[in-house]
Amino acid sequence: MYEQVIEALKPARYSVLTDDDDLEELYRLRYTCYRAENTVSARADKRMSDAFDETENCVHVAVRIDGTMLAAVRLHLLSKLCWKSPTLEVFPELLDELKQERTILDPTRFVISSSARRQRIPLNFLTLRIPFLASIFYDVDLALAPVRAEHTAFYRRYLGYEPALEPRSYPGLAKPIQLLTADFKEQREKVLARTPVFGPIEDIPHANIQFPSLSGVYAASKSGSSEAA
Numbered sequence: 541m542y543e544q545v546i547e548a549l550k551p552a553r554y555s556v557l558t559d560d561d562d563l564e565e566l567y568r569l570r571y572t573c574y575r576a577e578n579t580v581s582a583r584a585d586k587r588m589s590d591a592f593d594e595t596e597n598c599v600h601v602a603v604r605i606d607g608t609m610l611a612a613v614r615l616h617l618l619s620k621l622c623w624k625s626p627t628l629e630v631f632p633e634l635l636d637e638l639k640q641e642r643t644i645l646d647p648t649r650f651v652i653s654s655s656a657r658r659q660r661i662p663l664n665f666l667t668l669r670i671p672f673l674a675s676i677f678y679d680v681d682l683a684l685a686p687v688r689a690e691h692t693a694f695y696r697r698y699l700g701y702e703p704a705l706e707p708r709s710y711p712g713l714a715k716p717i718q719l720l721t722a723d724f725k726e727q728r729e730k731v732l733a734r735t736p737v738f739g740p741i742e743d744i745p746h747a748n749i750q751f752p753s754l755s756g757v758y759a760a761s762k763s764g765s766s767e768a769a
Contacts, residue, residue, distance in 0.1 A: 545665045545737045546744070548605075552666055554749045557600040557612075563593070566600060566612050573651035579714045590626075590712065592648075596757045597622040601670045601749060603663060610656040611667040615674050617758040618644040627686045631705050631719050634684075642681040643761050645724070647671040650687075665737060668699070670749065672731070672738040675724045677751045679760040683727075685720040686710065695720050698735050700727035 557563055564587070571588035574580040580588060592598060593614065602612040616625040618638060625646040628634050637644060647670070652663045675683050685695045695701040701720035710717040732739045741747045 542735075542737055545662050546741075548662050548666055549737075549741065549744050549747045551605050553604045553746055554670070555602055555604065556750060556752060557602055562602070562609075563589075563600065565609050566602060567593075569609055569612060569653060570649055570651050573653060574713075576654050580712060581714075588649075588712075592616065592624070592626045595622075595624045597624055597754060599674070599752060599754070601674075603666050603670075605656075605661070609653075610661070611652040611663045612649070613647050613651075613667055613670050614649040615671060616646040616648070617674075617678055617680075617754055618646060619759045619761070621759050622757050626711065627684055627719065630686070630708055630710055630717065633705065637682055641761055643678065643758075644682045644684060645671055645675050645678065645680040646684045646686070647674075648686060664694070665735075669738050669747075672699070673740070673749050674751060676728070676739070677749075678754075678758060680724050681761055683722045683724045685722070686717045687720060688715055689718055692718060692720060698731070699738070700731055 557566055567587040567589045571583065571586050574588060575582065597617045599615040600612065601615065602609050604610065618625050620641050623638055626648050627646045634644065650667060652667060656663050671683065685701050687695060689707060692703065699722060701722045703718060704721040705719040707716035707718040
């Protein structure tokens with residue numbers, strides 16, 4: 541699997557989305573992916589977005605191959621400076637972590653195009669690199685994984701997550717979501733030892749991501765990184 545992921549990384553490009561046209565492409569990809577799995581209702585505009593897409597602590601990252609957006613994930617960075625997050629609304633117990641001035645990464649709207657799945661491109665690994673690299677860059681304490689029950693085994697096997705709270709209804713989705721969490725600073729080296737492709741890859745510079753600093757919106761619990769992850 542490692543070699544397959546490396547080969548897929550070579551033509552892949554990561555980008556942080558801020559342009560309106562890019563975001564519109566993202567919302568349409570998101571809608572198509574969720575509709576393919578019957579997890580959202582049909583919409584005439586064929587796009588899927590919500591108020592959390594525009595919060596100041598939100599970062600959208602996409603994966604393109606040959607110029608086509610094939611996957612994306614939405615990140616919310618939580619610290620003492622900003623507590624806005626979709627998963628925090630569903631699982632308010634997480635407030636206890638923030639009150640202890642711990643930092644949290646909340647990745648949501650994880651989507652992969654059905655065409656990429658049919659081509660067996662390992663975009664699940666390529667896309668999950670995004671929250672892992674973000675956790676490194678932002679020096680996160682607690683990483684969340686709000687996922688459907690059938691996806692929990694992957695997160696536990698490869699990323700060291702453990703179930704935290706029972707499945708609950710999630711706004712806008714037809715299927716319940718279970719919350720997994722990982723103490724990132726404890727799990728980081730273990731994950732990289734098992735699956736090094738989740739981390740920075742020196743031989744493929746474009747496999748890194750230029751995350752925004754989020755200065756004034758996010759503050760690490762201790763000094764964080766200022767370099768690209």
